[in-house]
Amino acid sequence: MVTQNIDGLHQRAGSGDVIELHGSMFRFKCLHGEHTGFVLDDFAGQNEKPPRCPQCGELLRPDVVWFGEALPGDAIDRAQALSAACDVMLVVGTSGVVYPAAALPLLAVEAGATVIDVNPERDAVATAADIFLQGQGAEVLPQLVVAVREHLAG
Ligand SMILES: [Zn+2]
Known part of the structure; x- marks a missing residue:
């Protein structure tokens, strides 16, 4: 997470x-x-x-982190390493415009992961993602959980 x-x-x-x-x-x-x-x-x-x-x-x-300050180095290093190593990345409720966090989904795409973007707006992350689910996270995520459970049970 x-x-x-x-x-x-x-x-x-x-x-x-x-x-x-x-x-x-x-x-x-x-x-x-x-x-x-x-x-x-x-x-x-x-x-x-x-x-x-x-x-x-x-x-x-x-x-x-206040405006103009760098992100904590250990946190961004670890996030980048996990992004480059994951199989699936679920991106929820981000504007996708604040770097370096906004680059994490792109790292996952480059590394061959399946990227799923959940967002009311079709933004830069949605364009790069394999799957774009349009809507609020609070509505889309419960539906996604149900769908995955049905898939696993079936
Ligand atoms: Zn002190």
Whole structure:
């Protein structure tokens, strides 16, 4: 699971291995990113607002990617490696215009994977994809699950 979401919804839905390309609003790092991985509970007993990095005393910020910042290197490296190695890629609800994430489906296509794009709009990903399912993910994905289950049962 590779996501541009920062809201932890995939983890709450039960996905175990989530690569967060744009970070997480539930993690914190110090202002210059030297120390990372803090969560709100780490500062439960601290009165100072806003809380400061326990290791260097610098102000903390959400561990998300702001405009103009690079994506976390380990996350994009891993997403690219998985994209180049997968058999099937399901692309859901992305505009397909924010790079480097938008290049991941193209990596999968080049590597010979079957790419399925679920999107209300026919965009650049749909053009490159093997299968384009037009519609909202919340409507198309349950139908896809039913179809796959019927196929596997039949
Ligand atoms: Zn720090």
